[in-house]
Amino acid sequence: MDLAAVLTFEILNGVATLVLISVGLAIIFGMMRVINLAHGEFLMLGGYAAIVATNHGVNIWVAMLLVAPLVVGVIGVIAERLIIRVLYGRMIDTLLATWGLSLFFIGIVTTIFGNTVAGIGAPLGSVSVGRYTISLYRLVLIGIAAAILAVIFVALRRTRLGLIARGTMENPNMAAALGVSPPRVYATTFGIGAALTGLAGGLLAPISGVLPTVGAAYVAKAFITVISGGTAILAGTAAASSLFGSINQLLTYFTTPVIGEAGLLAAAILLLRVLPHGITGKLFRGSL
Amino acid sequence: MSGRRWRSGSVLTTVAMVLIGLGVPQVVDQFGLLQLTVFAAMCILALSLGFVWGYGGILCFGQSAFFGLGAYTYAVTAVNLGESTLATLLALVVPAVFAALLGYFMFYGRLSDVYLGVITLSVTLIFFNLMNSTAGDAYRVGKARLNGFNGMPSLPTLNVPGDPGRLLDPTETFYLVMACLVLVYVGLHVLLASHFGRVVVAIRENEARCELLGYDVRLHKLLVFTIGGGIAGLAGCLFANWGAFVSPNVFSLTMTSQIIIWVIVGGLGTLLGPIIGCLIMQYLATTLGTQQLANTSLVFGVIFLAFVLLVPRGIVPSLRRLALRA
Amino acid sequence: MSGAILQTVELSIRFGGVEAVRRVNFTLAERELRCLIGPNGAGKSTLFKLLTGQLKPTAGRILFRGDDITGHHTHAIARRGIGIKTQVPSLFDGLTVHEHLWLSARRTHPAERTRAIADEILERIGLTAVANGAVGQLSHGLRQWVELGTVLAGNPDLILLDEPAAGMTHDEVARTAELVREINRTHALIVVEHDMQFVKMIARTVTVMHQGAVLVEDTMDQILKNATVRDVYLGKHGGS
Numbered sequence: 132m133d134l135a136a137v138l139t140f141e142i143l144n145g146v147a148t149l150v151l152i153s154v155g156l157a158i159i160f161g162m163m164r165v166i167n168l169a170h171g172e173f174l175m176l177g178g179y180a181a182i183v184a185t186n187h188g189v190n191i192w193v194a195m196l197l198v199a200p201l202v203v204g205v206i207g208v209i210a211e212r213l214i215i216r217v218l219y220g221r222m223i224d225t226l227l228a229t230w231g232l233s234l235f236f237i238g239i240v241t242t243i244f245g246n247t248v249a250g251i252g253a254p255l256g257s258v259s260v261g262r263y264t265i266s267l268y269r270l271v272l273i274g275i276a277a278a279i280l281a282v283i284f285v286a287l288r289r290t291r292l293g294l295i296a297r298g299t300m301e302n303p304n305m306a307a308a309l310g311v312s313p314p315r316v317y318a319t320t321f322g323i324g325a326a327l328t329g330l331a332g333g334l335l336a337p338i339s340g341v342l343p344t345v346g347a348a349y350v351a352k353a354f355i356t357v358i359s360g361g362t363a364i365l366a367g368t369a370a371a372s373s374l375f376g377s378i379n380q381l382l383t384y385f386t387t388p389v390i391g392e393a394g395l396l397a398a399a400i401l402l403l404r405v406l407p408h409g410i411t412g413k414l415f416r417g418s419l
Numbered sequence: 420m421s422g423r424r425w426r427s428g429s430v431l432t433t434v435a436m437v438l439i440g441l442g443v444p445q446v447v448d449q450f451g452l453l454q455l456t457v458f459a460a461m462c463i464l465a466l467s468l469g470f471v472w473g474y475g476g477i478l479c480f481g482q483s484a485f486f487g488l489g490a491y492t493y494a495v496t497a498v499n500l501g502e503s504t505l506a507t508l509l510a511l512v513v514p515a516v517f518a519a520l521l522g523y524f525m526f527y528g529r530l531s532d533v534y535l536g537v538i539t540l541s542v543t544l545i546f547f548n549l550m551n552s553t554a555g556d557a558y559r560v561g562k563a564r565l566n567g568f569n570g571m572p573s574l575p576t577l578n579v580p581g582d583p584g585r586l587l588d589p590t591e592t593f594y595l596v597m598a599c600l601v602l603v604y605v606g607l608h609v610l611l612a613s614h615f616g617r618v619v620v621a622i623r624e625n626e627a628r629c630e631l632l633g634y635d636v637r638l639h640k641l642l643v644f645t646i647g648g649g650i651a652g653l654a655g656c657l658f659a660n661w662g663a664f665v666s667p668n669v670f671s672l673t674m675t676s677q678i679i680i681w682v683i684v685g686g687l688g689t690l691l692g693p694i695i696g697c698l699i700m701q702y703l704a705t706t707l708g709t710q711q712l713a714n715t716s717l718v719f720g721v722i723f724l725a726f727v728l729l730v731p732r733g734i735v736p737s738l739r740r741l742a743l744r745a
Numbered sequence: 746m747s748g749a750i751l752q753t754v755e756l757s758i759r760f761g762g763v764e765a766v767r768r769v770n771f772t773l774a775e776r777e778l779r780c781l782i783g784p785n786g787a788g789k790s791t792l793f794k795l796l797t798g799q800l801k802p803t804a805g806r807i808l809f810r811g812d813d814i815t816g817h818h819t820h821a822i823a824r825r826g827i828g829i830k831t832q833v834p835s836l837f838d839g840l841t842v843h844e845h846l847w848l849s850a851r852r853t854h855p856a857e858r859t860r861a862i863a864d865e866i867l868e869r870i871g872l873t874a875v876a877n878g879a880v881g882q883l884s885h886g887l888r889q890w891v892e893l894g895t896v897l898a899g900n901p902d903l904i905l906l907d908e909p910a911a912g913m914t915h916d917e918v919a920r921t922a923e924l925v926r927e928i929n930r931t932h933a934l935i936v937v938e939h940d941m942q943f944v945k946m947i948a949r950t951v952t953v954m955h956q957g958a959v960l961v962e963d964t965m966d967q968i969l970k971n972a973t974v975r976d977v978y979l980g981k982h983g984g985s
Contacts, residue, residue, distance in 0.1 A: 166533065217728060222533070223478065224727050227683060230676060231723030238717020343716075347672045351544050358537050389552040396541045403538060404528045614851055621848055624837035631797070631835065632849050632899060633823035 133261025140260070141384060144269050146376030147276035151335065152349050153356040153368050154279060155328030160357050161364040162300045162320050165215060166222065168229040170353055171346025172236035173325050177203045177332025178341035179240060185251050191337075192254070199333025200326040207325020211318050219317075233346065240343040253337035272334060279327065284365055296320060355399040361409025370410045375399065429608050432691055433601060440597030444590045452589055457661045458701050459596045462694045463603050464654035465681040469693030470607055471647035472682060474616075476623035477640060478532050481539030482678050484546055485514035485648040487669035489655025491550070491565075494665045497575045498563035503660075504580040510656035511649050518648025522641040529637075543670050550667035570666025577660050596657050603650055607690055610646075619643055680719065684726050686733025695735055749810075750775045750903050750933045751796070756805035758795060765791040767957040768805065773903070778929045780944050780965075781937045783954035784978055789937045790832060792954065793907050796935070797829045798822040809903070824852075828901030832908050832937075834888040838881030842872055842891050845880065849898035862898060870894040870924065886917040893924065903933045910943040922946035953977070 156170045167173075180202040184194035210232060218225045255267040287293035299306040299316040307313050332341075339345065356375060360367025375395045383391030406413050444452060468482045492513040496506035521542065525535055554567025565571065577592060579585045587595065610616045619639055622629045626636050659665045668674060677700070685696020700719070707715045730737055751773040758766045766788045773779055781789050794800040796807060798819040806815045809825055823829060837845060846863035854862055867873045870890050875883060880891055889909060896904055909925065910918045918940065925947050928934065938944050944951070948965040955977045961968065968974055 214724070214728070224731060226536070227679070228724055228727040230679070231720045231725075231727060234676070234716045234720030234723060236720070238714040238720055242714045242717060351540060351672075354537055355541060358534065387552070389548055392548050393545050396545045400524075400538055400541060403530065403534055404524060407528065407530055407534060614856070617844070617848060617851075621837050621840065624839050625835060627831075628835040628837060630818075630820045631823055631829045631831070632895070633820050633852050635818075635820050 133263060136260050137263045137265060138380075138384060140265050140270070142377050142380045143273045145380035145383075146372050147273040148335070149352065149356050149372035149376045150276040150280065150368060151272070151331035152328070153353045153360075153372060154283070154364075155324040155326070155331065156353045157357045157360060157364045157368040158283075158327065159321055159324035161362060161367070162296060162324075163215075163317055164222065165219075165321070166226045166229070166354075167215075167324075168226055168350065169210070169233040169236060169346075170229075170328060171348070171350030172233045173203050173207065173328040173346075174332035174335070174349050174353075175240065175341060175343065175346040176206060176236060177329030178336035178345065179244065179332075180329065181333035181336045182251050182341060191251065195333035195336070196330065199336075200330040203329025203332065204322045204326030207329075208318055208322040210325075211321040215321060216314065216317070233350075237343045237346070244343065246343065250340040251337050268337065275334065279330075280365055280369060287365075292319075352395065355396065359399050359402050359406075359409050361406075361411030361413075363411035367409060367411040370414075374402075374410075429604075429690070432694075433605055436597065436601050436604065440594060440601065444593060449589060452593055453661070454705065456589070456593045456596050457658065458698060459593070459600050460654050460657040460661060461681075461701055462697045463596075463600050463657065464651055464678060465685070465693035465697035466600075466603055466607060466690060467647045467650035467654065468678050469682050469685075469687070469690055470650070471643055473687045473689065473693070474611060474623065475619055475640060475643035475647070477644055477647075478536045479539045479644070479647070480536040480679070481541070481543035481675055482647070482651055483670055483675035484539070484543035485518055485651035486655040486658070486674070486678075487543070487546055487550075487667075488514040488517055489652025490659040490665045490669050491571075491655075492652070493656040493659045494571045494574050495560045495563040495565075498571070499561040501575055502583045503575060503577045507577070507656055510659075511652050514652030514655070515645050515649035519641065519645045522644035522648075526637045526640045526644070540672075540675070543675050544672065547667050547670035547672075550670060568667055570664055570668075572664050574659055574663045574665065576663050592660065596661075599653060599657065603653070604690060604694075611690075615639070615642070680723055683733055684722065686735035686737070689733075689735045692733050692735035696733065699734075748774050749808075750777075751810075751935070752808040753796075754806045754808070756792070756795060756802055756807060758791060758800060759803045765957050766795060766802070769954075769957075769959055771952065771959065773933055773935060776929065776931070776933050778925070778934045778936070778947065778949050780948045780951045781935060781954065782939075782941075782944060782951060783960070786956075787954040788957040789954050790907065791957075793832075793905060793935075793937050796905060797827070797831075823899070823901075826900070826902040828896035828899055828904040830889075830892050830896050830904070830906045830909060832911070834885070834892045836880050836888060836892055836895070839879060841877050842880060842883075842894075843867070843876045845891060845895045846898040849895045850900070853900045862900075866894045866898045869927075870897075871920075885912045886914065889913065889917075889921070890924075893921075897928065901932065903935070904928065906934065906936045908938055908940075909936065910938065910940045918943050919946070 152174060155173070156167065159165050159167050177199040181194045181199040184198040185191050189198060214228050214232060215225060218228055253266060253268040255271065257264045257266050258270070287297060295306070295311050295316060299311060299313055303313045306316070356368065356371045359375070360371035375398055378398050379391045379395040382394040402410070443455060447455065464482070464486055467485070468479065471477050471479050471482070489510040493506045493510040496509050497503050500506060525538060530538065550565065551568045553565035554569060556564065558565045558567065563571065577587045577595065579587070611620070618629065618634050622634070622636050622639055630636050655669065658669070681696040681700055682693045683696070684700060685694065686692025703718065704715060707718055726733065749772050753769055753771040756766060756769045756771070757764060769792060781792070783789050791800065795802050798817050798821070801816050806813055808814070809827065812825070814822055814825065843863055846866050847859055850862040851859045867876050870893060872887070872890060872894060875887060880888065883891065889911070893909060906925070910921050913921060922943055925934065925936065936947065945965065950962065951965050951968045952962045953960045953968060953974050960977060961971060961974060963971070
C-alpha cells in the first residue's frame with residue numbers, strides 16, 4: 132500500500148519536474164514559434180541566481196521564488212531584444228543563434244563561478260510513508276507545478292494580458308490593427324517564459340545542484356516534451372509531461388535511471404512518428 | 420554562380436589537399452602531424468553534415484550519433500579480432516545501416532525540419548546516456564569491455580590489411596586520413612554532379628515540385644542520410660584510431676553542436692565551407708584550450724552568435740560573393 | 746471504357762462534415778482537352794488535388810488507362826505519365842530554366858537525349874532568351890510558362906493544368922492559349938480555369954462543377970447558352 136503511494140509520488144514528482152522545466156519553453160515556442168536552445172541555460176542561470184542569493188543571506192524561498200525568475204526574466208528580455216527580434220521568422224537561424232547564446236552563458240558562468248558544483252540543501256526535510264521516506268520539498272514542488280499551470284490558465288483565459296497574448300498568437304497582423312504592439316507582446320512573452328524557466332531552475336537547484344553545464348541535461352527533455360505536446364501550451368505540456376514522466380519514473384523504478392531516460396526519449400520518438408504534430412496537434416485541439 | 424568557375428574551384432581545392440597531404444609530413448614535426456591528422460578526420464565529419472544538411476536540406480542535429488557509432492564499432496571489432504581491416508569496414512557499414520533505419524522511420528513518416536532535429540538530437544543523447552552507463556564487467560561485446568564513461572583505451576590501431584603485426588606509423592596514418600578526405604570530397608562532388616545529386620539539390624529547393632516531376636523524395640532523402648551516416652562513421656573510425664581511445668563523449672551534445680558550428684561558420688551549401696569552418700574552429704579550440712584567458716564555450720558561443728547574426732551564409736559563400744563582385 | 750485515358754468513378758472526398766467533391770464520374774478520352782470550370786468553392790481545385798494524389802479520396806476510384814491509381818503517392822502518379830502544373834507556380838527558384846527542363850526530361854529520357862529535349866522545349870515555349878537565368882528572378886507570366894515547359898519535358902501522356910493563365914497579361918493569355926492548343930495535338934489535357942476569356946480560346950468540351958458535383962458537361966457553345974450554368978455563376982442556386 133505504501134509502495135503504491137511512494138510510486139505515485141515518484142511519478143507525480145517526475146511529471147512535475149517535466150512540467151517545471153518545460154512550461155517556460157512551451158510558452159515561448161507555443162506563442163512565438165521560437166526554438167530557444169538556450170533554455171537549459173536559463174534553467175542553469177535560475178539555479179545560480181537562487182544559490183548565490185541564498186549564500187548571501189537571502190531567504191531560500193525568496194531566492195527561489197523571486198530572485199531567480201526576476202534575474203532570468205530580465206536576461207530573457209535583453210536576449211529577445213538583441214537577438215531573437217532580429218531573427219524573427221527565421222526559425223533555423225533563431226535556433227542556431229540561441230545555441231550560440233547557450234554556449235555563451237555556459238562560458239560566462241564557468242569564468243565567473245568555475246567548474247565546481249555549487250549547492251544548497253533542500254528545505255523542509257522529509258516525511259515518512261510507511262517504510263519509505265519522501266522529501267517534503269519534492270511534495271511541495273508537485274504542488275507548485277500544478278499551481279503554475281493553474282495560474283497560467285487563469286491568466287490566459289481571464290486577464291486582458293492573456294487575451295492580448297492569445298490574439299497575437301493567433302493573428303499578429305490583426306492584433307496590430309487593433310492597436311496591440313506585437314513586438315512588445317513578444318518581448319513580454321519571452322520575458323515571462325524566461326522568468327518561469329528561471330523559477331524552475333531555482334526550484335530545482337536544491338535537488339540537483341548546479342554546474343555550468345547542467346543545462347544540457349534539461350534542454351533535450353524540455354524540447355522533447357514541448358514538441359511532443361504540440362501547439363496547445365497548457366494541454367500539450369500537461370499531456371506530454373504526464374506521459375513521459377510516468378514512463379520515465381516507472382522504468383526507472385523497475386530497472387535503472389538510464390533505461391528510464393532512454394525510455395522517455397524512445398517514447399517521444401515513437402509519439403512523433405505517430406503524431407507528427409504532437410499530442411495536441413490531433414487530440415485536445417483548440418484548447419489552451 | 421557560373422558552373423565552370425565552381426568546378427575549377429573544387430579542382431583547385433582537391434589539388435591543394437593532395438599537395439598538403441604529401442607535403443606536410445616533410446615539414447611538420449610529430450606533434451603537428453598528429454594534430455593535423457585529427458583535424459583531417461574532423462573535416463571528413465564536417466563534410467558528412469555539410470552534405471546531409473547543406474545539400475540534402477536535412478536538419479540533422481545528431482550527426483555525432485553516426486560518428487560515435489563508427490568509433491565504437493571500430494573499437495569493439497578491433498579489440499575482438501586484433502585486426503583492423505574488417506573493423507574499418509564495419510565502422511562504415513554499421514552507422515550507414517543505422518542511418519538507413521532511422522532515415523526510413525523519419526522520412527517515410529514525413530517528418531519535417533524541426534521534428535527531425537529533435538529526433539536526431541534525442542538519438543545521439545540516447546547513445547550518450549547508454550554508453551555512459553556501460554561501466555562494469557557485465558557490459559562487454561565479445562572480448563571488448565565497453566567501460567562506460569571511462570571509455571575504451573589502448574585500441575588496436577590500423578594495420579596493413581592481412582598483417583596484424585605491421586601497424587601504420589603516424590606518417591602513414593596521416594596519408595591514409597588525407598586520402599580519405601580527398602576521396603570523400605571528390606566523391607561527393609561527383610555524386611552531386613550526377614543525376615541523383617541534382618535531384619537532391621532540387622528537393623532542397625522545392626520538395627513538392629520534385630514529387631510532381633515523378634521523383635521519390637523520401638527515397639532520395641533516405642539515401643543522402645545513409646551516405647552521410649557512413650561518412651560520419653568513417654570519421655569516427657579514423658578518430659578512434661588517432662587516439663587509440665574512444666569514450667561516450669563522441670555522442671555528446673558538445674560533439675554534435677561542434678559539427679553544426681563548423682558547417683555554419685564555413686558555409687552551408689558548399690563542400691569547401693565545412694572543411695574551412697572545421698579547421699578554423701578546431702585550431703581555435705586547441706589554442707584556446709592551452710591558454711587561460713577566455714573560456715572555450717564563451718568564445719565559441721560568441722563566434723556562433725556573430726556568424727548567425729552577421730555572416731549568416733558562412734565564410735566560404737561570403738568570400739565567393741565578394742570575389743564575384745570584385 | 747476503351748479510349749479513356751482518365752476516368753473517375755463515384756469519386757468523393759469529405760472534410761469533417763463537408764463533402765467537397767461528391768460522387769464525380771468523369772471520363773477523359775485520349776488527346777481530349779477538357780476545361781473544368783465552376784464558381785468559387787465548386788470543388789475544382791479539390792478534384793484536381795485528388796487527381797494528382799495530393800489528397801486521398803474518402804470514396805470512389807481513379808483509373809488511368811484502366812489502372813487503378815486511387816490513393817497512390819503523387820510521385821507514383823507522375824511516373825505513370827501524368828504531368829502536373831499546380832495553381833501557384835511551384836518551381837526551383839535557385840535553379841535556371843534549363844536546369845528545370847533537364848531535371849524533368851532526365852527522368853524519362855537517357856542522358857544523351859536530355860539536353861536536346863530541354864533545348865527543344867525551350868524553343869517550343871519561347872524561353873530560349875531566359876534559359877540560363879535563375880527562375881526566382883522571372884516575372885509571373887514567364888514562371889507559368891517555365892512550369893508548363895517543365896511539365897512537358899517529362900513527356901507525359903496526360904497534362905493537368907491548374908489555372909495556367911492566372912495573373913497573366915492579355916497577350917500572355919493569348920500566347921498560353923496557343924501553346925495549350927498546340928500541346929493538345931499530341932497530349933490529353935485537363936485545364937482548371939477561372940478566366941473565361943482563356944477558356945473560350947481553348948475549350949472544346951467543358952465540365953461545369955457546382956457544390957462538389959458535376960453540374961453539366963457539354964461543348965463550350967452549349968455551356969454558354971445554358972441557363973442553369975449562368976444561374977450558378979450569378980449566385981442563384983441551381984441543382985442540388
